[in-house]
Amino acid sequence: MTAMLEISHVTRRFEGLVAVDDVSFMLLRGEILGLIGPNGAGKSTLVSLISGTLAPSSGDILFEGRSIVRLPAYRRARLGIGRTFQIMRPFPGLSVLDNVAVGALFGRGGGQVQMARAREQARAQLDFVGLAKNIDQRADELGGPGRKRLELAKALAMKPKVLLCDEVMAGLNQVEIEDVIEVIRKVRNEGISVLVIEHVIKAIRSLSDRLLVLNHGVKIAEGDPGRVLSNQTVVEAYLGKRRA
Ligand SMILES: Nc1ncnc2c1ncn2[C@@H]1O[C@H](COP(=O)(O)OP(=O)(O)OP(=O)(O)O)[C@@H](O)[C@H]1O
Numbered sequence: 001m002t003a004m005l006e007i008s009h010v011t012r013r014f015e016g017l018v019a020v021d022d023v024s025f026m027l028l029r030g031e032i033l034g035l036i037g038p039n040g041a042g043k044s045t046l047v048s049l050i051s052g053t054l055a056p057s058s059g060d061i062l063f064e065g066r067s068i069v070r071l072p073a074y075r076r077a078r079l080g081i082g083r084t085f086q087i088m089r090p091f092p093g094l095s096v097l098d099n100v101a102v103g104a105l106f107g108r109g110g111g112q113v114q115m116a117r118a119r120e121q122a123r124a125q126l127d128f129v130g131l132a133k134n135i136d137q138r139a140d141e142l143g144g145p146g147r148k149r150l151e152l153a154k155a156l157a158m159k160p161k162v163l164l165c166d167e168v169m170a171g172l173n174q175v176e177i178e179d180v181i182e183v184i185r186k187v188r189n190e191g192i193s194v195l196v197i198e199h200v201i202k203a204i205r206s207l208s209d210r211l212l213v214l215n216h217g218v219k220i221a222e223g224d225p226g227r228v229l230s231n232q233t234v235v236e237a238y239l240g241k242r243r244a
């Protein structure tokens with residue numbers, strides 16, 4: 001199994017706080033890796049470190065075997081690292097179609113894509129995530145579930161090799177969650193390796209090939225989802241707390 005991403009002893013400090021503490025793991029080619037942990041565990045910080053909107057205090061990050069830790073975010077996107085944002089960031093005045101076309105313009109092969117071609121790719125991507133009917137709406141007219149799909153379509157339009165999904169199911173109902181799970185499975189079937197952050201345990205268990213748990217910035221477990229979720233340390237740090 002080849003590693004798409006290799007996170008090696010990565011630490012990120014904010015003033016006195018260690019948000020990510022000496023974390024190492026790999027995202028393998030073609031896998032769905034789940035990432036869970038209590039609020040403030042450092043999950044979103046980790047995604048920002050990988051996508052390049054934050055720099056680590058120490059440690060290295062390799063993409064397809066080469067260090068990317070000094071590359072700016074746009075260069076990483078062009079190499080094939082796509083992400084969604086936990087706090088959605090649509091361009092509110094633009095149509096749903098053009099929000100996604102922007103992704104196509106700035107992604108892999110970016111700089112060479114014409115607007116007409118970008119819109120064509122955006123249309124295909126919106127169809128893929130189930131937003132085909134909404135292409136002419138303004139992005140800020142979409143409801144919560146629509147915006148989550150839009151985030152996914154935007155990231156996918158960048159033609160990533162690796163997709164980092166930060167809570168794309170938060171606030172969705174059971175049926176909507178099932179739909180998003182299906183989309184993520186389809187993404188993987190297209191050959192994209194996926195890191196999924198999610199609080200919905202049932203969803204993450206059924207989706208993930210492997211599961212990684214962060215607590216206070218520290219990796220406390222990694223491996224088979226069933227085994228990780230019954231691990232005593234994980235139950236105490238995360239599941240127990242959430243039941244309380
Ligand atoms: N830009 C920042 N400046 C200072 N502290 C930050 C910053 N970003 C995150 N933190 C802190 O780092 C810690 C980890 O935050 P992070 O957002 O990564 O957690 P998370 O696991 O994504 O949580 P949640 O499940 O609530 O989304 C938190 O204590 C947070 O307050």
Ligand SMILES: [Mg+2]
Pocket residue numbers: 043044045086
């Ligand atoms: Mg977060």
